[in-house]
Amino acid sequence: MPILTRSFARHCTPLIGALSLGLLAVAPIEAQQGATIEPSALNAAAEGLLSECSANADRGALADAAAIGKRAESAFLSVMARNPKEAEAMVGLARTLSQCLIPSADFAGQGELSADAIELLQNALDLKPTHWIARFVLANIYLRSPEFLGRGPMAAKEFDELLRQQGDRTSSPMYARVFELRGKMYGRANMPDSARALYMRGSALFPADSALRALVASTAPVTAPPPTAALATVQVVASASQSAPPAQPIVEVTRSQVLMTPGGTADVMQAVQMQPGATRVTEGSDVYTRGGAVTETAFLVDGGRMPLLSRFEGLNGSMFGGLDPFIVKSVRYSTGAFSAKHGNALSGVLEIETDGRPRERQVRAGLSMAQASATVRMPFSRKVGAWASARFANTGVILATHGRTAEFDAAPHSEELVASVIANPTSTSELRATVVAEKDDARRIVSAAGWEGPFHSAGAARSAHLSARWMPGDGAVVVRSSVTGSTRTSAWDFGALSRDREDRSAIARTDVEWALGLATTLRGGIEHGRFARYDDGTLPTTGAVSPGSPTRGLNAAEVSTTHLGSYVEAELAGARTSLLVGLRADRLPGESRVSLDPRVSLASRRGAWTARLGGGLFHQGRWQPAPAIPDAATPAGAAREARHIVAGVEREGTTTLRAEVFDKQYADYSPLGAGPQIASAGARGLDVIAQGALGARVTGWVGYSFLDATVRLADGRNARSPYDVTHTATASATATLDRNWSVGTTARYGTGAPVTPVIGATQLADGQYTPIYGGVTSERLPAYARLDARVMRFIQAPAFLLTSFIEVINVTGRANTSSVTYDASYSTRRSMHSFFASRTIVAGAEIQLR
Numbered sequence: 054m055p056i057l058t059r060s061f062a063r064h065c066t067p068l069i070g071a072l073s074l075g076l077l078a079v080a081p082i083e084a085q086q087g088a089t090i091e092p093s094a095l096n097a098a099a100e101g102l103l104s105e106c107s108a109n110a111d112r113g114a115l116a117d118a119a120a121i122g123k124r125a126e127s128a129f130l131s132v133m134a135r136n137p138k139e140a141e142a143m144v145g146l147a148r149t150l151s152q153c154l155i156p157s158a159d160f161a162g163q164g165e166l167s168a169d170a171i172e173l174l175q176n177a178l179d180l181k182p183t184h185w186i187a188r189f190v191l192a193n194i195y196l197r198s199p200e201f202l203g204r205g206p207m208a209a210k211e212f213d214e215l216l217r218q219q220g221d222r223t224s225s226p227m228y229a230r231v232f233e234l235r236g237k238m239y240g241r242a243n244m245p246d247s248a249r250a251l252y253m254r255g256s257a258l259f260p261a262d263s264a265l266r267a268l269v270a271s272t273a274p275v276t277a278p279p280p281t282a283a284l285a286t287v288q289v290v291a292s293a294s295q296s297a298p299p300a301q302p303i304v305e306v307t308r309s310q311v312l313m314t315p316g317g318t319a320d321v322m323q324a325v326q327m328q329p330g331a332t333r334v335t336e337g338s339d340v341y342t343r344g345g346a347v348t349e350t351a352f353l354v355d356g357g358r359m360p361l362l363s364r365f366e367g368l369n370g371s372m373f374g375g376l377d378p379f380i381v382k383s384v385r386y387s388t389g390a391f392s393a394k395h396g397n398a399l400s401g402v403l404e405i406e407t408d409g410r411p412r413e414r415q416v417r418a419g420l421s422m423a424q425a426s427a428t429v430r431m432p433f434s435r436k437v438g439a440w441a442s443a444r445f446a447n448t449g450v451i452l453a454t455h456g457r458t459a460e461f462d463a464a465p466h467s468e469e470l471v472a473s474v475i476a477n478p479t480s481t482s483e484l485r486a487t488v489v490a491e492k493d494d495a496r497r498i499v500s501a502a503g504w505e506g507p508f509h510s511a512g513a514a515r516s517a518h519l520s521a522r523w524m525p526g527d528g529a530v531v532v533r534s535s536v537t538g539s540t541r542t543s544a545w546d547f548g549a550l551s552r553d554r555e556d557r558s559a560i561a562r563t564d565v566e567w568a569l570g571l572a573t574t575l576r577g578g579i580e581h582g583r584f585a586r587y588d589d590g591t592l593p594t595t596g597a598v599s600p601g602s603p604t605r606g607l608n609a610a611e612v613s614t615t616h617l618g619s620y621v622e623a624e625l626a627g628a629r630t631s632l633l634v635g636l637r638a639d640r641l642p643g644e645s646r647v648s649l650d651p652r653v654s655l656a657s658r659r660g661a662w663t664a665r666l667g668g669g670l671f672h673q674g675r676w677q678p679a680p681a682i683p684d685a686a687t688p689a690g691a692a693r694e695a696r697h698i699v700a701g702v703e704r705e706g707t708t709t710l711r712a713e714v715f716d717k718q719y720a721d722y723s724p725l726g727a728g729p730q731i732a733s734a735g736a737r738g739l740d741v742i743a744q745g746a747l748g749a750r751v752t753g754w755v756g757y758s759f760l761d762a763t764v765r766l767a768d769g770r771n772a773r774s775p776y777d778v779t780h781t782a783t784a785s786a787t788a789t790l791d792r793n794w795s796v797g798t799t800a801r802y803g804t805g806a807p808v809t810p811v812i813g814a815t816q817l818a819d820g821q822y823t824p825i826y827g828g829v830t831s832e833r834l835p836a837y838a839r840l841d842a843r844v845m846r847f848i849q850a851p852a853f854l855l856t857s858f859i860e861v862i863n864v865t866g867r868a869n870t871s872s873v874t875y876d877a878s879y880s881t882r883r884s885m886h887s888f889f890a891s892r893t894i895v896a897g898a899e900i901q902l903r
Contacts, residue, residue, distance in 0.1 A: 315842025421897025
């Protein structure tokens, strides 16, 4: 079980953002050996917003700076989406993060934004090695990094390259700052002669520079930390401060959210579960999107589709996700009307991108009452690097300290390894190989289907992913290709049930993106997949699983299928409006006919507000595993078609507001499961989220979802969907007390999921009982509510960063119900409680080294 350890940033970079880089001055600045950066070469709206937010930051209006900065960020991202080789947009985005967003961010946010800025600047320099602004900003970030990261030599290297690049030119007063800052580095390194020589050279070139004159006059070594360069903002005159918004809304879950949200157990899937649009059907890691089954959400890692990575699988789903958050770069969650790029999914798409090529060596290790973990990042050369992360979890200590060992035959435990090698043969290409290996085992005492006894689940996952990205020519075309092979095995033993299952898949896909200027982007792609499933063991033929219950053998049965799909789409961007139109064609797994899915999304921005409307047709194959235990009480069937319509508004700023209403209609069901078969279904509702800062020290968010999900059965009856959780609400807040302490809390509430009650039983000739059910899904489980809290302590030393924490999960000790069960005669009913049904205290620490 993963419990929180702490990383400030994508590359474990704490508090670089505290320097508040209001860096760039004097326009124009010579960047490419005498050439000038002309504002007309950039997106005018993006540069205009950057200029506006920088001005607000300079005068201390941080809330206004952040609000406008978010719009500038979206504008630069829009430019980069249409031309990934646009170095000026990368630099503009890095400056937006540094100048406009970092000053008002919390601890974790500052570090993550700074890490993003570093990566953008490094990528820009890969494309344009003589880009003066990119290198100058990067050098300053390195210079002000915490000492334990050891970035001083990196800063010196960048300043030395700037000095070589500048030579004796004096066309920009900004060049004087390089002499000043590099000289102070010599002074701190106890090299006063070198420092004075550099000051004198700079003063000779810039005799009017008062800072250099003062340093020349001083004969003592400079030992104080360098002040932030006092630089004005680049002035860019833009024709408009509006830009086209993204056509589709996507929920972004950052690494800091995964790691810092109290009660999230530092688990990617648990963090996604807290987002509006994710229906909290269970306490586990399975993602149910807007009333859809868990199988309706596609799961992609680095563009390759794979089975959902999860740990500790049980009768009600998996408890935790199986991907270490310390190697996750970004998480994107689409909850409806998503792009034609994605097929074989009815409700949502969850895209995870792992870290890119390491540029510097980094090591972290963590130890808590629940797990031990470590991550290593290592550059091998200027073009090749690798990272690896391992986790070993065992809940024995937690169960023992909380008096819960009687609930388990053996403590749940797991092992996980994720590793990747990334190469950039050229500045416009990337090759990546990633492997994932995970194994878990759990033995819990469970009561279900009229019997109580040990439920043993053992799971293992293996995945290999190869991908390539190439941008030929001027970057208007981007080609991405990937091949993913995955194997997932799971074994269950529970009374008469003994089931071994292995799922295998191999999927290849290629995507091409072509930017026709800033207004039009064309995309297309093709994918082919092969899937196989192997089942062995014995399964109950009735709803009873007690030893001696009727069973049938699976006889080592193996089945297989294929998937062939393709898509085309066009995105048109105006000054304030974006239109995305796409068409998908698939021969889906388990199907013989070809399905066609038209999809469209429209977005329009006015000031800080964006309105969106989207919809389309979505298909999914009937290739889904049947339940291990027959459940005659729950509506069943595999939906193969859904129609979406989604409308929403969003306001960007220091406090981001988003509200969406949606309607999803299901049709074309195929038989699956033993319950009343579904003929059609519908889900409609509302998702709302507000996220931002309360003053300088408190950040948080509040989310709410309303869902009305119904099914129409084949016999004509109407009932609630098994996933009809009417109200879901989450609120989380973290307060930074000072540089060394933070506290946080998360509160969650959810309406109980619908269940079908048992109102009696009939005894058969063999002594077994058959239940008599009441109205289909006519009752609900008790409402779910949980309060979590965390206290963290940070210790920064010259050689390391140490983070310790104490987390309390389920502070009130509320015994939330995960399901209901009956005795063998169905005369006595009782609740089965969730894993965190009692107060759980976890403590741990993490250390980061260079």
